[in-house]
Amino acid sequence: MVAFGSRGTQTREDGTYILRDVPVGNDSLKFRLIGYTAAARSVSVTAGQTATYDVALTQQALNLTAVVVTGYGEQRAGNITGAVTQVSAETFNTGRVVSPELLIQSKVAGVQVVDNNEPGGGLSLRIRGPTSINASSDPLIVIDGVPVGTGSGGGLSAGRNPLNFLNPNDVESITVLRDAYAAAIYGANAANGVVLITTKSGGMTKPQFEYSVSTSASSITKRPNMLNAAQFRTAVQTYAPQNVAQLGNADTDWYDLVGRTAYGQDHNLSVSGASNTMNWRLSTGFLRQDGVIRGTTAERLSLGLNFQQLLFNDRLDIRAIQKGSRSVDGFTPGGVLSNAAQMGPTQPVTDAATSTGFYDWPGNKLTSADNPLAILELATDRGTTYRSVGSLQSAYRMPFLEALRGHVNLNYDVARADRNTFTPSALHSQKKSGQGGADYRANQSQTNTTFETYLDYTGPLTYVPGVFDITGGYSYGQSHAEYPWYLATGLSTDLLQGNGVASARTIQNFQDIQESRLISFFGRVNYNFEDRYLIGASLRRDGSSRFGPSNAWGTFPAFSVGWRLSEEDFIRNLETFSDLKLRASWAKTGNQSFANYQYFATYVLGDGQTQAQFGNEYVSTFRPSAYDPNIRWEETRATDIGLDFGFMNQRITGSLDWYTKKTDDLIFNVPVAAGTNLSNFLTTNIGSMKNDGLEFSLSAGILRGAKDELSWTADFTAAHNTNELVSINPIFGADVTRQRIPTGLVSGGVGTFIQVLQPGQAVNSFYVYQHRRDADGRPVFAEGTGADTAMYVDQNGDHKINQDDRITYKQPAPKLMLGHSSYFSYSNFDLSATLRAYYGNYVYNNVSSNLGSYAEVGRDSPYNLHASVLETGFKQPQYLSDYYVEDASFIRLDNITLGYSLTYRGQPLRVYGTLQNAFTMTDYTGVDPTAGLNGLDNNIYPRSRTFTVGMAVRF
16 A cells, blocks of 8 residues: 555556656655555655556555455555455356356355355345345345346346356456445445456457366265155055055155256357557357256356557546356256155156156046156256346546546446246146146346446545545436246147147236336545545435335435554554554445335236137236335445454454444335235335344465465455344234234145244244154154144143244354365465355255155155154154254365466466365255255255366467
8 A cells, every 4th residue: 555645646557656746846755655564664756756666565565555446436455444355366266156156155254145056046145144024135236337137136037147147257356345334335226235246358468368168077965865665665554554555666766867967068268458558358158057957057158348448648548348148047847856855766767658658646646746757858947048238438537637537337238038938738747737738938128227427536635635535426227127928828738839829728928017217316535644544425315216206215325434553653663563454334225126116006917818818918907906105215224343454564464343234114015904905915114124243354374485385375254143123013003913924935734934024033033833852852743632732842831832832943044154265376286275164054944844744655645755754753744843943054165176387388278176065064954054045945956066177278
């Protein structure tokens, strides 16, 4: 960090500093190097000279001098007074990475990245816990200055992660704005934090080509623990002898048949170049990755362009950015995983006597499992997404004031997502229900455009000491989306003819068109006095069309202060700290990421009509639904106190943060009293939630050897978050005595909810009966009179078991998240590894609860059972027992990579091998302890272990 007081500077790409318009007269200019020992703190440069630093010296304070991307600008890392973490390409996770968010999994304290295990599958990011119930809790994603989606999350896709369109190989760095102050410049879209993605640009004078290729193989690490053929036969003979005649003589492992070794390949080619006034990079990539369950594939063809041109003596800076892709997704048809668990292991796979050639339970009995191999063979589920994100950005440095620049940005985000799901009438599931075949098609599109213009000034002000960074501007964003779909049911033939269906009993058509606008005025001031005292403030005024006229506008202020203690004599003279900075911030942010038109009315699909009546015409109705004309923003107020530190000339660096944030006016979809509105449910603002936590990060250069010596850098992160739903306010005559809203719908029974939203408890806490245990710790099962009180604890002492005896018990979110990454190098070898651990997270094992009683073998045709029944002996299902809420704490080696660099015909070449999900240590008995954000394991997609080998060459 270079501090010039009131002097102005410009930084070149090579790390040298150019002094501009420095009025020092005949005296020499002295400046400090923040992050070095006292001996290296003072350097003298006469007026007009260029200060050039030794490269090794610069590396010692790299984390302070590095430029970090923030909202509408950049800052030196050492000047930041918010909680901001930047992860660069050198420390990204490696291996099979389909989605860019996985590059930073376990790399940033307080950031939880949860994937659903499919290649390119759905991803959820949580920064410092959830902030909403019905509105989105995903952060705003900004790619090269372009906000994508409609306020949070990644935008539109045909069923998988929306950010799959962005090739991870094109990403240069990912910056996470964790606290409200750092994110507040984005106002209404910043309640859940902000993730800034910067892509690679050109840097070499002559054209440079880079090519990388990798291939991978994946296998299932764990699957549901079901009874084998012998155990299943014994269960049927003992508990459902009437079904013995249906049993076959096979020994079929259905899960083994629907699974596979999944192979993948990834190719990336880029060419880049630069001159004194221009740099550019063009890239393309092709990825195909199969999933470990048959029918699952992810394929992406991507194209990227970054171009920068300087004109008029470097006063005008023009940048053009474009990212586009076509993604083709194959989805495992619905019912494959659940039926692989339910289908009897004594039954064969094929049957020559059936029309499909696959065995199914005879008689089309309503409660009988379906052959998962038949579903895989006959049903289809495909999606295709086309997406392009681009920007034309210009910045002009004013001739009358060198420190003042004007910016104009034009951004777009265009997506088209097609989804087709076809279920033939020949399938057992369709025959036994009498529904016939079904064909569903959706052709969704979304166009988001943004216009931004702003001024920024970086430099001194007359008669005021210190340096100012001032930004102020205007933003206009518009979104237009169309969501048409049709559903044909009751197909009597499985042949699709032309654009229609040969014969269908019912055809439903629907067209939903939605638009929204966001108008914003924003400003920010950062003040730096001698790199010792730092002050920041920002203000954003947003107007959103998602709210009624009376609540359309919101104001979001933010303030921060920083004190670099290491520049004070009482710390500097200790020769202990190379950097020590105390910072504090407060901010208010908003959340408008929920459905459009909630303040007025909703579009509702009309009753299904027959094809004879309407053919393929548009069939829908508009009728008033329950609405609250006063619905308004969710508002989050947050405070952060942090400490940044560095030792041994920044060889050891880290930060510690304490935060608290409270969200008011939560948007809920809640039940209302009968007769008080036009619906039984209403979307409105009714409650508040808070999150409190601690975050810690540490990076240490433990060994710093020369090229032929061992080097080792280790990074550590730790985060603790406590979530609490503070209040649910009574509305419109609702029952105020029962401050609970059930949630977490699970399989088993009718309308079974296993979680609750209750004041004083964490969001989505499990809501269960406390099961009594025997001397060996096994759950008690009883039958007959008094069975319930024998099995469950009577919480209120009324000698009966009912809803009043259910208790809140544990939560799905981890209490503590730990991460560790190590980077080794020796000679031409490099080795890296990433380890993470969650503590205090719980998962409801719905496969065990749904198939965990002997009643399942007494169905029309017997279902297979989960092996937990051998321990419990349950003869009837106990869906609401706390027995099925399991401790899912774990330690996992996510990634380990070994690489070797060499020169081939004068060109640098690197080969590597990566093992992902090397091992997981956990007591959880289900498929995966990271079973989604809500902790519900209901036949989830299994996690895989992946081995990847690859090569990268530059020429």
